[in-house]
Every structure is written in structure tokens, then in C-alpha cells.
Amino acid sequence: MAIEDILSELKKKIEDALPSDTTISNVEFEGPQLVVYTEEPRKFADNGNLVRNLAKNLRTRIVVRPDPKVLLAPEESIEKIKATVPEDSVISNYYFDEDVGEVIIEAEKPGLVIGKHGETLREITKKVGWTPKVVRTPPIKSRTVNNIREFMRTNLKERKEILKTVGRKIHRECTSKDEWVRITSLGGCREVGRSCFVLSTPESRVMVDCGVNVGSDENMTPYLYVPEAYPLNQLDAVVITHAHLDHQGLVPLLYKYGYEGPIYCTPPTRDLMALLQLDYIDVAARDARKIPYESADIREVLKHTITLDYEEVTDIAPDIKLTFHNAGHILGSSISHFHIGDGRHNIVMTGDYKYGPTRLFDPAVNKFPRVETVITESTYGNSNAIQPSLKEAEKNLQNIVKRTIDRNGIVLIPAFAVGRSQEVMIVLEEAIRKGIISDIPVYLDGMIWEATAIHATYPEYLNNDLRKLIFQKGQNPFLSENFRSVDSNELRRNIIDDPHPCVILATAGMMNAGPILDYFKAFAPDERNTLVFVGYQADGTMGRRIQKGWKEVPLPAKNGSDMVKMNMEVEIVDGFSGHSDRKQLMDYVKKMKPRPERIFTMHGEESSCIDLASSMYKKYRLETRALTNLETVRLV
Amino acid sequence: MAIEDILSELKKKIEDALPSDTTISNVEFEGPQLVVYTEEPRKFADNGNLVRNLAKNLRTRIVVRPDPKVLLAPEESIEKIKATVPEDSVISNYYFDEDVGEVIIEAEKPGLVIGKHGETLREITKKVGWTPKVVRTPPIKSRTVNNIREFMRTNLKERKEILKTVGRKIHRECTSKDEWVRITSLGGCREVGRSCFVLSTPESRVMVDCGVNVGSDENMTPYLYVPEAYPLNQLDAVVITHAHLDHQGLVPLLYKYGYEGPIYCTPPTRDLMALLQLDYIDVAARDARKIPYESADIREVLKHTITLDYEEVTDIAPDIKLTFHNAGHILGSSISHFHIGDGRHNIVMTGDYKYGPTRLFDPAVNKFPRVETVITESTYGNSNAIQPSLKEAEKNLQNIVKRTIDRNGIVLIPAFAVGRSQEVMIVLEEAIRKGIISDIPVYLDGMIWEATAIHATYPEYLNNDLRKLIFQKGQNPFLSENFRSVDSNELRRNIIDDPHPCVILATAGMMNAGPILDYFKAFAPDERNTLVFVGYQADGTMGRRIQKGWKEVPLPAKNGSDMVKMNMEVEIVDGFSGHSDRKQLMDYVKKMKPRPERIFTMHGEESSCIDLASSMYKKYRLETRALTNLETVRLV
Ligand SMILES: [Zn+2]
Ligand SMILES: [Zn+2]
Ligand SMILES: [Zn+2]
Ligand SMILES: [Zn+2]
Ligand SMILES: [Zn+2]
Structure with a gap:
């Protein structure tokens, strides 16, 4: 079925499901979600179950947006909002996001903008059409965050096109009768640095991480040229587990080499990623080393990044759902859970993780709805790699x-x-x-x-x-x-x-x-x-x-x-590590719910990866294997 | 270096190595070999060491051909030959192969055409320019063989172009600094039927076998669509171990899907292959089943086939040499030995083989100059699969x-x-x-x-x-x-x-x-x-x-x-099998010279492949593994 037909069918289903007095003007895919435009945004806002039920029935993420027709011009809107909220809420900024029909109101006292039971917010919607979101004025100004927000605003049109293209690709029809799942290792196996994997099915290909080995000129880049990954424009998505360079340092290179699809990561990962990429090429330039890409490529990454919060189940390909979970390693670091097909297979890619509390983060998540294959880091996988508390x-x-x-x-x-x-x-x-x-x-x-x-x-x-x-x-x-x-x-x-x-x-x-x-x-x-x-x-x-x-x-x-x-x-001073030590790595798998069937180890020196794999086999009687670079392993 | 430069450098090297009175008019690649054209073919013919030494120094197969200028027209040549050989040699046919400057003389008594110490042959060369080859008139006429010879003759020009393209591709310069070797299983693992593998290096990709599973509609074809194989025009070569349909039944499909490169097999395999392919689509048409390709595709196969005899070491890609060895299974069946890089790795793909004498064939060869990885069939791999003598x-x-x-x-x-x-x-x-x-x-x-x-x-x-x-x-x-x-x-x-x-x-x-x-x-x-x-x-x-x-x-x-x-x-009546029974499979590896490092099993029911792999591990302490379809395993 052509995507236009899929969309008009969805529109009809939604209209049928809505109360007769509620109308919608259009539906369109935007990245992983379906956007429903309406001239009556309040009817949806007043009935939270409406959207929830729609999403459940259509099995996709749904967002309701005011039809651009009903939005007041930003300048006028600011006047109306100022007139509506009490002055001592101290509004520090407004961001009108036409992209989503939202106005983000940054205030030192968000509670005063929201009002009792949200009545001030509803008042604002009524007057300006925009959906107001209130955030606390950040206590410390980040140049990076501000620059990125500004950049996104100035590239709204292009970004809208990108999201539409991505959305339509995600929601295309599945055509293959085959049902296999494979994982290819392009880097970061039996080594630390240049982490990179490709997950593939008969329908889709997803890259997970694309790191750089900053310590080695010879083995600096993952094997991006092998056919499982190349040509890069055949990838459906790139998922980044966290912002360290060994997991994302070469993402801009992907665009230079022809990738045109989306990057999925958490919001903090996006910002830290941009910061570290810019620093990476700065440092390389200063040391007169080879610079693999330019700041223009970093901007391409930003334009194509779709952020997901922890625990948001998201379609990223016709047959792959991604959910990020807290990894406890650094800000925004995530354990990536992939649900493939209708229950065909579930894969957990841990990225780097800390299975233990730190001053900053909760321990990594190891409870999932389902999981068969786990691909785990092994930095401290050696039997003797025990860290002080x-x-x-x-x-x-x-x-x-x-x-x-x-x-x-x-x-x-x-x-x-x-x-x-x-x-x-x-x-x-x-x-x-x-x-x-x-x-x-x-x-x-x-x-x-x-x-x-x-x-x-x-x-x-x-x-x-x-x-x-x-x-x-x-x-x-x-x-x-x-x-x-x-x-x-x-x-x-x-x-x-x-x-x-x-x-x-x-x-x-x-x-x-x-x-x-x-x-x-x-x-x-x-x-x-x-x-x-x-x-x-x-x-x-x-x-x-x-x-x-x-x-x-x-x-x-x-x-x-x-x-x-x-x-x-x-x-x-040992013990400040953001990585799980040997005991935590072992416990992470031992206490995982449900019990997985198969563990692959990666991201560690060769001996650590092998030691961890063999220990888990001996202790837990699971199928285990220390992956090597350049393998394609069939999971189903 | 551009291929033209490579050629002119080779020409210069040859001229430097020849005696000053021997001149050559041109050099060109033709499939895996380098053809040296000369107006003085007899000088080369008289000095066998000349060509042998050249080939050794240049590390490539060399053929010397008379310059087309010195060839007499076929009709005239026949007259001259008739006048030269005794009448009772009973010449039944002449084949003038412009492609190679040879005239094949089919005679009931070949000895009389050759003459004492080959003097009659030399006489012929002197008179007609063509290099005479004498073969015995086949005792039974084969329609297939005649049709194929006729087809090749009528497509000489196109074939010459194909061989030139193939030759120039084989002899291109290597460019990658990486040194890995991988094997991908597209079919025929833990099953019999649709055997298909892809051998790959940073430089090249070679498919080995492309069979059809005639017993199954659902799993009829190998997974040709995965990126390790597709797009097919990125394959350098297709090697066919023998003519059974489960090893070659879908070769014509490759051309339908865009492959344009050469097929390597023994001469009998080529002829049997054409016979069985034509019969395969005939039978499918009669049974009103899906016909995957047409006779035009079979003709494409013939045009692109390069036959190699047993024990001929041949460049088939810039970094891969192929040698066929007798497999004892059916006429022309071969064990394929791949030598990769300059001693980087050696792989033996057994195809089907009989490690024991039969009425028709010698036992399969298991002595090689070098071998690290063996991929062996397992039809009778089960411990209890012992056949009567x-x-x-x-x-x-x-x-x-x-x-x-x-x-x-x-x-x-x-x-x-x-x-x-x-x-x-x-x-x-x-x-x-x-x-x-x-x-x-x-x-x-x-x-x-x-x-x-x-x-x-x-x-x-x-x-x-x-x-x-x-x-x-x-x-x-x-x-x-x-x-x-x-x-x-x-x-x-x-x-x-x-x-x-x-x-x-x-x-x-x-x-x-x-x-x-x-x-x-x-x-x-x-x-x-x-x-x-x-x-x-x-x-x-x-x-x-x-x-x-x-x-x-x-x-x-x-x-x-x-x-x-x-x-x-x-x-x-058991015991007529062309496959090795369990004991012969075990002995084949046990007595292999040199001892390999690693055995992969394929071509057998799942239990047979697993049983054989685990027995070989236990008995011989080699790394073993029963491959599954859709894996890519790294060998180096
Ligand atoms: Zn990290
Ligand atoms: Zn890391
Ligand atoms: Zn066979
Ligand atoms: Zn077979
Ligand atoms: Zn050999």
C-alpha cells in the first residue's frame, strides 16, 4: 500500500473513533509519530483519554496539534500571555515552536504560569491557540543548549521536511515473508573505542553507535565500508547510546558519506554530543591531526536528530521499536531496547552502564517487558576488576x-x-x-x-x-x-x-x-x-x-x-568509575528480568570480553560469546 | 595504477625477458590469464621453458597466441591439414577457435595426426599458423556438448569482450590496507538444497555455488538479497563446485538479477549444468510450477563461464586464487581451494565429495599446499550414517x-x-x-x-x-x-x-x-x-x-x-552413494594434509551437521562449528 493510502486510511479510522462534534483537519507522519491537526485543540486537551485510546488502537505515537490557522502571531501571543500570567512568575523566555504548535514558556516560578489545576494554561490556549509548555528557567545558562535551540528554530522548515520523510519511511508497509534478525559488529568488539553495530531484518537496518577510537590512528574508525552498513543511505536509523566519543564521535562522518536518515538519542545526549564533537575537531585542528569532518557535518547531525526520553516506546523502522532506559553511566546515557517484529525478538544493547548508584544517577535498568539477546559492555569484565566502593x-x-x-x-x-x-x-x-x-x-x-x-x-x-x-x-x-x-x-x-x-x-x-x-x-x-x-x-x-x-x-x-x-x-583514587565493575556486570545479567537467552560481550580489552563471556556461561548457563569485529551473527 | 598502465608495464617486462630475436605484438588480459600475441608462435612453441619462466616471474597464467595476422583462413587451412595428415586418421571434425588461435582436430586415431614426436603437428602449424590440438572423436555423440560448442562459436565476439572485462577486473590494483577474510552463508546450512556462500575480503567478493531447493517452495532460493551478496554486480566471481541442482540450479537467476561476471567450473560441470538447468525449467513448465528463469538466462551463463581443469591455480580476483581438485562425487565435481592474499588465509570448500573409490572416480583430494579453514558437507554426518561397501x-x-x-x-x-x-x-x-x-x-x-x-x-x-x-x-x-x-x-x-x-x-x-x-x-x-x-x-x-x-x-x-x-x-540397495559416509567424512579431515585449524559443517540435516561438528571437535580438537544460514563469520 502506498504511504498516501496508509495516511488516508488512518485519518478515516481516527475520524470514526472521535466523538461526532470533534473534527480534524489533517494527519501526517512526523518522525516516529502521527500528528493530528485540529482546529479544536481544546476538545482534545480536555479529554486526555481520547488521544491515549487512539494511540493504543492504532499502535503508534499520536500527537494532537492546533491547525496553524488557529495560532496567533508570536508577538501578539506574547502580549496576551503577559496579560494573563502574574508578573512575579518572572518569565525569562518564550520559544514559539511552529513545528509543533507549542509555546515554551521559561519562567523562574513555573507554578504561577500553570495556575491552580492548570487553569492559567487553559486560559492561555484559549487566547493564543498555541499549546503552552512551562519549563523552569535553567539555573546555569548553557551556551550549547542555547545555540542548539537557536539553530533548530532557524532551520524549522528543513527540519519539518526531514521529519516528514523519516516518518513516511518508518510507516511504510512491510513486504518480506522472511523473519530473520541479524547483528553485525563494525567496531568496539574486543577493544574499547569505535563502538558500532548494525541490527538488520529483511525490512530494515539500524546502526547502534558510531564511535571513534581516539587512541589509535590505524584502527580509528569502525568498518563502515562493509556491505551490511554501506551504502549508508540504506540505513533506516542510527541510535546513539550516549555522548562519549567512543560511541558517537563519527556520527557527523555518516552524513559526509551519504547517510540521510535520523539519529535517535536522549535530549541530553544530543547536546553533549554536539559539544564533544565540536571540541573533537577543535582539538584535532590544534594538534594538526587528520580532521574527519567539519562543523557543517555536525549541523547536519543536529538537523536529523530526534530525541526520545527514557521509557518512550518508539517505532524507528517498520518492524523495530526502540525504547531507551537509564544506563547510569553519564547524563542521558541509555540502555537501548529493540523490539523486533510482532514479538519476533528483543535485543538489549547496554552501551556503557553503571549497575550501581552514583551521586548523579540511578543504577542502570535491567527489567524489560521481554529480552532474548543482551549485548553488554565488558570494560571491567576481568575476574579481578573489582573497584572500591x-x-x-x-x-x-x-x-x-x-x-x-x-x-x-x-x-x-x-x-x-x-x-x-x-x-x-x-x-x-x-x-x-x-x-x-x-x-x-x-x-x-x-x-x-x-x-x-x-x-x-x-x-x-x-x-x-x-x-x-x-x-x-x-x-x-x-x-x-x-x-x-x-x-x-x-x-x-x-x-x-x-x-x-x-x-x-x-x-x-x-x-x-x-x-x-x-x-x-x-x-x-x-x-x-x-x-x-x-x-x-x-x-x-x-x-x-x-x-x-x-x-x-x-x-x-x-x-x-x-x-x-x-x-x-x-x-x-579508584572507585569513581561510571562503568560497572566486574561484580556489577555479573549482577546486571543475573538479576535481569526476564532471564535472557543469550549474552554477547563487547567494549573491553580482548581478555575482559572473553573472561566475562565465559564466566557468564559457566555461572548462568546462558549461550555467551565474545563478539569480534566484522561478524554478522544471526539471532533468529 | 590504471589497468592500461599495468598492461604496458607487463608488456615491457615480457619483452625484457625474451631473447632479442623473439618479438611480441600485443598483450591483453583474457579472463584469468594474460594473452601474449606473437607473429612467431613457433619460437615460443619450440621453447616450452620460455612461457613457464615468464608465468613464474609475473605470477600469472600466460598463454601465447599467434597474432591473427598469421592465421590462414579456415577453409584453406582445412585443405592444407588434409594434405598433411594420413587419410586413415579419420578426421571427424575441425573447430577453429579464433578466440585462442587454436584448431581442434577431432580424429578417430589421434596418434596419426600428432605424428612421431609431434612432427606432423609442427608441420601443420608451419603451414596454417593455427595451433593444432588433437582430440579423440567422442565415442558417443552428446547433443549438449555439440550445442554448447556451436553456441560458443557463434558468440565469439561477445565472449571475447566478456573475457577482456573479466580479465581487467581480476588484475586491478588492490587498494585496501585492511586484511580481513569473511564467509557468509546464504543457503545450504543445516539443510540440503540451495547451497550458497559468499567469500569476501576488503578487495573482493566471490560466491560459491548457487543452488535451488527443489523439495521446498518456501525455502527454495538462497538469501541472495542480503547485502553481503546484493547488488550482485558487486560480486567478482561465482564458483560452482558441481552440476547438481542444489549447487547450481539458480545460477541463471544471478544474471536475471544483475550479475555480469564470470562463472568458474570444470568443463564437464559446465556441460552437465546446462543440461540440468534446461531440464529443470522444462519440468517446472510441465508441472505448471513457478519457473524462476528462461533459457535466455541459461545462455548468459554459458557466455560467462570460464572452465578450469583440476589443479590449475587461477587468479579469480585481485587477492584470491582458486584451484579445483577432484571431489569424487560426480563427473567434474570439485573441491575448491581458495588462497587469499599473499598467504593470508586458505579455505577449502568441499562441495559434495566421496572420500573413497567408486567405479567412476578417484577418491576426493585432501592434500593441499596450505589450508586453515575447511567447510565440509555433512550429508551422512550422523554417527550412525555408515553405508555398506x-x-x-x-x-x-x-x-x-x-x-x-x-x-x-x-x-x-x-x-x-x-x-x-x-x-x-x-x-x-x-x-x-x-x-x-x-x-x-x-x-x-x-x-x-x-x-x-x-x-x-x-x-x-x-x-x-x-x-x-x-x-x-x-x-x-x-x-x-x-x-x-x-x-x-x-x-x-x-x-x-x-x-x-x-x-x-x-x-x-x-x-x-x-x-x-x-x-x-x-x-x-x-x-x-x-x-x-x-x-x-x-x-x-x-x-x-x-x-x-x-x-x-x-x-x-x-x-x-x-x-x-x-x-x-x-x-x-544402499552403498551406491556419491557422498562420503560418516567414516569417510571423519577420515577426510583426519588425514588432511596439512592439518587445518578450523572446520565448519554444512549440507546436511541439522542433526547431521551438529553431530559431525561436535565429533570432529572431540576427536581432533579443532575449532568446529555447524554454520547456520545468514551468518557472516570472520576467518582472519
Ligand atoms: Zn562511555
Ligand atoms: Zn564507551
Ligand atoms: Zn551433489
Ligand atoms: Zn549437494
Ligand atoms: Zn589447492
Whole structure:
């Protein structure tokens, strides 16, 4: 059946199901959802069950939108809204999204805009036609988030076309009589870096992750050229589990090589992804390394990204439904659950995950409606890869900071912008607030502040405790006055020229580049200072050399390199990892509901992947296998 | 490097290597070989080492051809040849092959055309320019062979273009830095029928076999549509192990679907393949079943077929060399050995094979220069699949025939046209010749005679004993006067209307169609007659029903079906199989030189493939695996 026929059939079904006094003007696919346009949006708004029942009967996501005809012009609408809401709600911004017929109202006191039982909102709809959504004015402004919102607004028309094309492709008719399911590994098997898989059925092909191996020139990219993936325009969708470069660093390359379809990820992943991609090509340019793509390609990614929240079951291909679940690894990280066919098969791709609580996130989800095949990361898959508890790690870090401050020293912590930095910030904020360490400044340099601002934009992606702290107790730890963003060379200069007891969190995490090197150069010779590693230092990096105990360290300078004398204390604090340790990996599968049939391991050194696979086979009697790159395995 | 540059570089290298008085006029790729044209073909002919050394240095197959300029017109050439050779050599035919500058002289006494130490041949070359090749006039005329030769002659120009295109593609430059090898299973795993594999490297893709499952409508075709195979024009080559339909039945379909490259097989496989393909679409048309392709597609196959003899090492892709070895299964059947890269990997695809001597063929070859991965058939892979010896089977058959003839009965043997029919013919001929059974006619009906004629055309593909019998003792068993080809409906009618003691070999082998049914209908009611099964009868076939002991058998008739009363004796004679039994399968791998690293099983029922794989693992401690359809396994 042609897609036009499918649409008019759907329209007829909806009209038949609606009460006779409720009319609709049009229906159209928009990405994974069906949009129903009506000149009477309030009738739908007043009857929440109407849409729910429609969606259930038609087995698709449905959104009701006001017909563009009934929308007041934005300027006029702002006047009307201002006249309707109390002044002390402090509205900081309006976003009119014609794309969806919504006006997003950013206010410092959202409750006042909503009104008792939502009556102010209903009043607004009546006056302006737009559907109002109220969000809290973000406590920290993120340049990235603002830029992305602005970019989306200026590309509304093109984006609308993209979503329409994607939507019509998703809802095309299935034609094959065959019923197989296969998974192809293009990278990230028996190695860390360049994670990339393709899930395929007779109807569709979906890529999961498209990472870059930043540590290797030779094996930098996944095997994108094999026929299971190439030509790329035959992919239906690309799903990104989280924003780390080893999972998404080459997504812009896909567009350069001819991909034209959608990217699915959570909203925080989209924003962090853009931030890290831009930084990736910046750093590559600065180091005069090969730059695989340009900022124009990154903009293509944004235009094609469709964000999904956790637990939203979504059609991404005629026979594949995707649901993201919390992975507990970094902000917006997700376990991807694929439901294929009408119950033919269910696959869980874990991405990176933490099956244990952290300061920021809840533990990874391992309860699903159904699951047969699990493809799990294995970073700490080795039998001996047991990490100390977070409690121990935190105590350890506090002691080090205390000791250093007491002797008038400076604590220098190299960290990745996304993940451990925010974890450490929260630990330090609490220690200062509780008086465990004294009231010192904590400087954040090199994208850490920007990444933190993105965290603050998405409080609903943080764990319960943190959300409670922020919303119920009004204590947003990220807003602590102890945190100082180092947003200029002058400020950095000042800190270096006027040393005082403080903590400095700076990138890059493995000390290969970035502002951390400036601080290190200045503070390494003084034995009162301490360098603290909270993350893994790969072989060949500056961080690893220092861990090994080098006493003189060569740093890049204008003319060749400077030798820096190492007198500062060096400490390693394990336990802050965003990855599950060996026990958590084993428990994640053991306690999974329902019990899966088959486990594949990936994302770990070869020995870790093999060790984990064989241990799970021995302990749980499941079919297991350490995947290798370039295999296509049939699941059904 | 462009292919033109590669060619002119090769030309220069050859000129440098030749003695200064020997000149060449041109070089060009033609399929897998490099053709060197010269106006002085005799200088090359006189110095055999010249070409051998060139081939060795350039690492490619080289053929020297007379420049077309020096070739006399065919009519004139015939006159000159006639004047040169003695009259009693009895020349029956001349084939002038401009394609290769050869004249094939078919003579009843080849020795007289060759002359003492080849002096007559040299005389001919001198007079006509063509390179003479002498073959014995086939003792039985094959319509198929003649038609194919005629077809090739009339399509010389197109074929020359095809070979040039293929040749230039094979000799293109390698460009990838990656070094993997993969194998994809598209059909014939854990099942018999629709055998099909794709071997791939970063440079090339080669399909091995493309069979049809004649027993199943639903799973009739291999999964040709998956990206490892499709689009088909990205395949470099298709290799066919032997002529049975489950290995080649859908080759013509490949051209219908866009394949444009070469087919590699042995010369007898090419001829039997055409015979069986034509019969396949005939039978399908008669039964009003779906006909997947037309005779035009079969002609495409012929145009694109490049035949290779056993033990000829041949480049079929920039990084893949193919060598066929005797498989002992049917005429021209081969074990395919793939040598990939410069020693990167070696794969043996067995196709169907008999690791044991039969009346027709030598045992399958299992000694190779190198081998790491073996993909073996498993038809009789089950632990209990032990067959009686050929000796016992023959004795058994002789006794049945004797007994039936003694009571004035008729022996009816359903058989496939290719393989067991010829085996049984030889056994019967010997028994009659030695007086073990009396001097009765043996009727051959339904393609059996034609298939036998193709056997007689290729005596060099039969085993030593048979060749000796034919050439040294002058006893060609196929020429026995007892054999009568049933080449008309009248003759068949006569046999049926005038029953007399005889043996009738007729197709189809499982009694689903063909002339066997006419005989069966006539002879089943008489208890003096015997029906003898010498081959496997699949579930659901008429043959299987009769084996089960049905006493009334419904046969298709003009109006619905006739019931036939079964009074004739029914016998099953095991042991004539062209497949290795379980012990031979195990021994084939055990005695393989060198010892392989890894065994994959295919071509058998699921339990047979699994049983064989697990037995080989337990006994030989090799990595083993029963492949499933739709996998892509990485070998290196
Ligand atoms: Zn990660
Ligand atoms: Zn990762
Ligand atoms: Zn066969
Ligand atoms: Zn076969
Ligand atoms: Zn070989």
C-alpha cells in the first residue's frame, strides 16, 4: 500500500473513533509519530483519554496539534500571555515552536504560569491557540543548549521536511515473508573505542553507535565500508547510546558519506554530543591531526536528530521499536531496547552502564517487558576488576584534599568534561557544606562548566536524591558559590600567578592536552600540591607516565618542550568509575528480568570480553560469546 | 595504477625477458590469464621453458597466441591439414577457435595426426599458423556438448569482450590496507538444497555455488538479497563446485538479477549444468510450477563461464586464487581451494565429495599446499550414517537382477541422470560381460543417455581404472551393445507393450515425474518384476511412499489420477552413494594434509551437521562449528 493510502486510511479510522462534534483537519507522519491537526485543540486537551485510546488502537505515537490557522502571531501571543500570567512568575523566555504548535514558556516560578489545576494554561490556549509548555528557567545558562535551540528554530522548515520523510519511511508497509534478525559488529568488539553495530531484518537496518577510537590512528574508525552498513543511505536509523566519543564521535562522518536518515538519542545526549564533537575537531585542528569532518557535518547531525526520553516506546523502522532506559553511566546515557517484529525478538544493547548508584544517577535498568539477546559492555569484565566502593573513593578524595589544603597546597584533578567531573563536584560541594574540608574555591576549566550547565538543564535525568535536593530542598549543588568557571585566559593566569589553597578540575582527562597542562606546569614543582587521578589513564598518555613515577616530565612549549620537575604528591583514587565493575556486570545479567537467552560481550580489552563471556556461561548457563569485529551473527 | 598502465608495464617486462630475436605484438588480459600475441608462435612453441619462466616471474597464467595476422583462413587451412595428415586418421571434425588461435582436430586415431614426436603437428602449424590440438572423436555423440560448442562459436565476439572485462577486473590494483577474510552463508546450512556462500575480503567478493531447493517452495532460493551478496554486480566471481541442482540450479537467476561476471567450473560441470538447468525449467513448465528463469538466462551463463581443469591455480580476483581438485562425487565435481592474499588465509570448500573409490572416480583430494579453514558437507554426518561397501552393494544389485531375470521379470531402477546411473551401468555391463547375469538389454530413459555421452566426452575426468579400460584395453563400458537409449515415445511404447526380461534405468530419481512413472504404471502389477532403489528417497516423494510399503499407489493421469496396484517386488540397495559416509567424512579431515585449524559443517540435516561438528571437535580438537544460514563469520 502506498504511504498516501496508509495516511488516508488512518485519518478515516481516527475520524470514526472521535466523538461526532470533534473534527480534524489533517494527519501526517512526523518522525516516529502521527500528528493530528485540529482546529479544536481544546476538545482534545480536555479529554486526555481520547488521544491515549487512539494511540493504543492504532499502535503508534499520536500527537494532537492546533491547525496553524488557529495560532496567533508570536508577538501578539506574547502580549496576551503577559496579560494573563502574574508578573512575579518572572518569565525569562518564550520559544514559539511552529513545528509543533507549542509555546515554551521559561519562567523562574513555573507554578504561577500553570495556575491552580492548570487553569492559567487553559486560559492561555484559549487566547493564543498555541499549546503552552512551562519549563523552569535553567539555573546555569548553557551556551550549547542555547545555540542548539537557536539553530533548530532557524532551520524549522528543513527540519519539518526531514521529519516528514523519516516518518513516511518508518510507516511504510512491510513486504518480506522472511523473519530473520541479524547483528553485525563494525567496531568496539574486543577493544574499547569505535563502538558500532548494525541490527538488520529483511525490512530494515539500524546502526547502534558510531564511535571513534581516539587512541589509535590505524584502527580509528569502525568498518563502515562493509556491505551490511554501506551504502549508508540504506540505513533506516542510527541510535546513539550516549555522548562519549567512543560511541558517537563519527556520527557527523555518516552524513559526509551519504547517510540521510535520523539519529535517535536522549535530549541530553544530543547536546553533549554536539559539544564533544565540536571540541573533537577543535582539538584535532590544534594538534594538526587528520580532521574527519567539519562543523557543517555536525549541523547536519543536529538537523536529523530526534530525541526520545527514557521509557518512550518508539517505532524507528517498520518492524523495530526502540525504547531507551537509564544506563547510569553519564547524563542521558541509555540502555537501548529493540523490539523486533510482532514479538519476533528483543535485543538489549547496554552501551556503557553503571549497575550501581552514583551521586548523579540511578543504577542502570535491567527489567524489560521481554529480552532474548543482551549485548553488554565488558570494560571491567576481568575476574579481578573489582573497584572500591564509591563511599571509600569519596572518603579517600576528601582526605587528600584536606591534607593538601592544610599544608597550603593546591589540588589538581585532570578529568573528562562529562561524567566524573560532575561527580567529583558534588562530593566536594557536600564536603565543603558539611565543613569536612574548609571553604575553598573549586575552579572548573575547559568545558567542564559548560558540561555542568547541560547537566543543570536536564534535572529530570539526574537521580532521585539529587532531584529532591534541587527541587524540594532548593539546594542545587552545582550552584554552590565555591565553583568558579575559568572562562578566560586572564582568570587562569591569575590563578597560576597567585597560588592559593584550592581545587582545580581541568581537562583533558588523560593530560594529553588542554588547560590541565598549564596548571600542571605551574604547580608540579611545589611539593605542597597534589595531583589526583580519578579516571583511567591509557597507555602512552602523559597521565600514565606520571602514574608510573616519572620525576621529570616533558611538556610541549613554544620551542620544542619544557622539562617540568615533579615534586607534587601524586594520588590515584579508584572507585569513581561510571562503568560497572566486574561484580556489577555479573549482577546486571543475573538479576535481569526476564532471564535472557543469550549474552554477547563487547567494549573491553580482548581478555575482559572473553573472561566475562565465559564466566557468564559457566555461572548462568546462558549461550555467551565474545563478539569480534566484522561478524554478522544471526539471532533468529 | 590504471589497468592500461599495468598492461604496458607487463608488456615491457615480457619483452625484457625474451631473447632479442623473439618479438611480441600485443598483450591483453583474457579472463584469468594474460594473452601474449606473437607473429612467431613457433619460437615460443619450440621453447616450452620460455612461457613457464615468464608465468613464474609475473605470477600469472600466460598463454601465447599467434597474432591473427598469421592465421590462414579456415577453409584453406582445412585443405592444407588434409594434405598433411594420413587419410586413415579419420578426421571427424575441425573447430577453429579464433578466440585462442587454436584448431581442434577431432580424429578417430589421434596418434596419426600428432605424428612421431609431434612432427606432423609442427608441420601443420608451419603451414596454417593455427595451433593444432588433437582430440579423440567422442565415442558417443552428446547433443549438449555439440550445442554448447556451436553456441560458443557463434558468440565469439561477445565472449571475447566478456573475457577482456573479466580479465581487467581480476588484475586491478588492490587498494585496501585492511586484511580481513569473511564467509557468509546464504543457503545450504543445516539443510540440503540451495547451497550458497559468499567469500569476501576488503578487495573482493566471490560466491560459491548457487543452488535451488527443489523439495521446498518456501525455502527454495538462497538469501541472495542480503547485502553481503546484493547488488550482485558487486560480486567478482561465482564458483560452482558441481552440476547438481542444489549447487547450481539458480545460477541463471544471478544474471536475471544483475550479475555480469564470470562463472568458474570444470568443463564437464559446465556441460552437465546446462543440461540440468534446461531440464529443470522444462519440468517446472510441465508441472505448471513457478519457473524462476528462461533459457535466455541459461545462455548468459554459458557466455560467462570460464572452465578450469583440476589443479590449475587461477587468479579469480585481485587477492584470491582458486584451484579445483577432484571431489569424487560426480563427473567434474570439485573441491575448491581458495588462497587469499599473499598467504593470508586458505579455505577449502568441499562441495559434495566421496572420500573413497567408486567405479567412476578417484577418491576426493585432501592434500593441499596450505589450508586453515575447511567447510565440509555433512550429508551422512550422523554417527550412525555408515553405508555398506560398494562391493556389497554391487553384489546385492547383481543378485536382485539375476533373480528377477530368472523368473522372466523386469528390473526397474529410478535414478538421477547424473551420477548413480553411470555407476549402475558399469556394474551391469561388467556383470553381463562376465556372465554373472544373462545377456539382457539395459534401457536408459530420460536424459541418462545424454548424461552418459557427456561422461564419454571427458574420459580424463574418470578414474585411472576406467581410463585404462577404455584407452589401453579398448573396452569402453558405456559402448556396450546392451545399453539402449530410449530416444522416442515409440520405443518406450514398444518396451511397455512387449514386456521382456530387461533392466530399465529411468528418471526421475525419486519417482516424482518423468518416464519412470510410465514404466512403473505398466510393470507394478506383475509380481515377477522388481523395483530397485539405489538412491536416497526424500520425505514426501512417491519413492518414499513405495518404500514405506503402500499397496495402492495413485499416479497422475489425464483425468485426475489412476490407482496402480503394487505387486512387484521392492528392494533398497544402499552403498551406491556419491557422498562420503560418516567414516569417510571423519577420515577426510583426519588425514588432511596439512592439518587445518578450523572446520565448519554444512549440507546436511541439522542433526547431521551438529553431530559431525561436535565429533570432529572431540576427536581432533579443532575449532568446529555447524554454520547456520545468514551468518557472516570472520576467518582472519
Ligand atoms: Zn562511555
Ligand atoms: Zn564507551
Ligand atoms: Zn551433489
Ligand atoms: Zn549437494
Ligand atoms: Zn589447492
